[in-house]
Amino acid sequence: MNNIVAIFKKEFKSFFISPIAYVFITVYLVVTNFLFFQSFFLINQADMRGYFGLLPWIFLLFVPAVTMRSWAEEKKVKTLELLQTWPVSDMQVVLGKFLAALSFVTIAILLSFTIPVTISILGSPDPGPIWGGYIGAILMGAAYLAIGLWVSSYTENQIIAFIVGVVVTFLIFIIGSPFVTMAAPSWMVPALTYLGLGNHFESIERGVIDSRDILYYISVVGFFLFLNIQSLGSRKWE
Amino acid sequence: MSLTNSTFMLEVKNLNKKFGDFHAVKNLNFQIRKGEIFGFLGPNGAGKTTTMRMVTCYMPPSSGSIQVEGLDTSFQSLAVRKKIGYLAESNPLYSDMTVQEYLKFVGEIRGISGSKLQSRIGEMFSVCGLTKMAYRQIGKLSKGYRQRVGLAQAMIHNPDLLILDEPMSGLDPNQIIEIRNLIKNLGREKTVIYCSHILSEVSATCDRILIINDGEIVASGTPDELTQKSSKGNRYMAKIKGDRSDIESKVLSITGVSRINILKVDSDWVSAEIDASQDDIGESLFRCVVDNGWSLSELRHESASLEDVFTQLTRG
CATH class of the missing domain: 3.30.70.1340 (MTH889-like domain)
Known part of the structure; x- marks a missing residue:
């Protein structure tokens, strides 16, 4: 546990040592606010549906950028060799890194609090979907992060980690969308709909917190963190 | 196999490592006694670093076994890693951290905390001559200072077995003398494995030397014994x-x-x-x-x- 905390602290701080974190959060907030308020006054409804609807797409670019350097950088400067001769298990390192990235993304998400505040001033929104939306966004962010981290563990090049991360996340996102399910054989449709990253977010975002959706995101996170631990161990059988 | 009665700090038996067709380490057998300064010598590419990577549990052997104070690197890896301090050949460091932050991080990973950690960090600063550089970013340090940070990292938890892979690279002659004395002092209580391809360095510090070439042992003994082996007459x-x-x-x-x-x-x-x-x-x-x-x-x-x-x- 102490090891996870040590890795977590180090990773979390490393986001903020360079100005990248601040640039990142700023760009994230500016882009999402701009896109949201662009249509907000046209639709003229006091809710955040439009905002949360953007997130699966914004995360597609935003999250792999957070995770791209996690392993790639360690591999490139060979600190991974050192890390793996210290008395920490691969699982502790993976968890530490994941939790640090999750905290960073959560901070970015929560810094959009100005939107619900603004809406509350302008009208009287239903708080349920807003709370649900935030919980869903964090869960979805966690799933994207686990995928991005896993991808990063296969390369020492950050750019490759980013691009492949975007592609893999996009594929898992799109398999559940109507675009694919319409073309797929009918017996596969329920499975594809269940596996798609976006579908579970839609119901949470409507304010319906279903344990199946939460379970789905936790499983995705668990699955990809597991793959990540395996890929770190693969050095042993090279 | 008992943990406490093991007379050897390190026992390597029939160690082999293959990377595909390349046989990097061939059937190595050697023992290192406690308190020895052991020179591990060979030209570049002889298999020194590969052997040390196996000893430090970074990679497992293809066959054979390595025991550190009776603990097997394959089965008791975390326990072995706790005993070892390792300065890797390339001396990788987290360059965005300051020296102080880095040593604190390593100490925490090593399970040291609170005032004990503070005093260990202070000790490392003075032993390795890093006091002035405490709040500098590691990435901005010169090679010699980076090397010292690597050494401090390897010694912060007062390890029983200290493995130094090319510790002198990038150091100036004065620093080499300082570090050599440091190693000698450490060797009074600790076991040190000193990998190098520079012979004069090793013969000046080590009690016993093992020379490997192409993954095989070609000679071993005290510096004097080895000198006598020469066919030069x-x-x-x-x-x-x-x-x-x-x-x-x-x-x-x-x-x-x-x-x-x-x-x-x-x-x-x-x-x-x-x-x-x-x-x-x-x-x-x-x-x-x-x-x-x-x-x-x-x-x-x-x-x-x-x-x-x-x-x-x-x-x-």
């Missing part, structure tokens, strides 16, 4: 004033002299390298010079250096 260096061809023929006729090699002729002074097949031809050489009426300004017996042993053994 007896060599004399002489500087004689006289006629070159005269000297050559006369010296060769001395019994026991097998070869004479003129190195340099400077006006009348001839510098020669004389190999003898039997011991102690110094006196006959001197007589020869006197009898011929030459002058002698230098005559010394050269014993084979470790460098020669190393070259002989690793060039095949």
Whole structure:
């Protein structure tokens, strides 16, 4: 546990040592606010549906950028060799890194609090979907992060980690969308709909917190963190 | 196999490592006793770093076993890693952290905390001469200081077994002397494995030396034992004033002299390298010079250096 905390602290701080974190959060907030308020006054409804609807797409670019350097950088400067001769298990390192990235993304998400505040001033929104939306966004962010981290563990090049991360996340996102399910054989449709990253977010975002959706995101996170631990161990059988 | 009674700090048995078709380490067998400073020597690419990576649990052996104080690296990896301090060859560091932050992080990973950690960090600063650099970013340090940070990292938890892979690279002569003394001091209580391809470094510090080449042990022993193994035999260096061809023929006729090699002729002074097949031809050489009426300004017996042993053994 102490090891996870040590890795977590180090990773979390490393986001903020360079100005990248601040640039990142700023760009994230500016882009999402701009896109949201662009249509907000046209639709003229006091809710955040439009905002949360953007997130699966914004995360597609935003999250792999957070995770791209996690392993790639360690591999490139060979600190991974050192890390793996210290008395920490691969699982502790993976968890530490994941939790640090999750905290960073959560901070970015929560810094959009100005939107619900603004809406509350302008009208009287239903708080349920807003709370649900935030919980869903964090869960979805966690799933994207686990995928991005896993991808990063296969390369020492950050750019490759980013691009492949975007592609893999996009594929898992799109398999559940109507675009694919319409073309797929009918017996596969329920499975594809269940596996798609976006579908579970839609119901949470409507304010319906279903344990199946939460379970789905936790499983995705668990699955990809597991793959990540395996890929770190693969050095042993090279 | 008991943990406490193990007399060896490190025991390597039939160790092999293959990378595909490449057989990097071939059937290594050696033991290191507690409190020894052990030199692990070989030319670049001999398998030193690969062996150390297996000892530090970074990669498992293809076959064979490694035990650190009776603990097996394959089955008790975390326990083994706690005992070891490792300065890797490339000395990787987290360059965006300050020296202080980095050592604190390593200490926490090593399970040290609170005031104990503070005092260990302070100790490392003074031992490694890092006090002035405490709040500098590691990425902005010079190579010598980075090397010291790597050393501090390896020693912060006071490890039983300290593995230093090319610790002197990038250090200036003064720092080399400092670090060499540091290693010697450490060797009084701790076991140190010192990997290098620079022989003079190792022979100055180590109690025992193992030389490997192409993944195989080619020699082992104390520095003195190894020196004696040289096939170079007896060599004399002489500087004689006289006629070159005269000297050559006369010296060769001395019994026991097998070869004479003129190195340099400077006006009348001839510098020669004389190999003898039997011991102690110094006196006959001197007589020869006197009898011929030459002058002698230098005559010394050269014993084979470790460098020669190393070259002989690793060039095949």
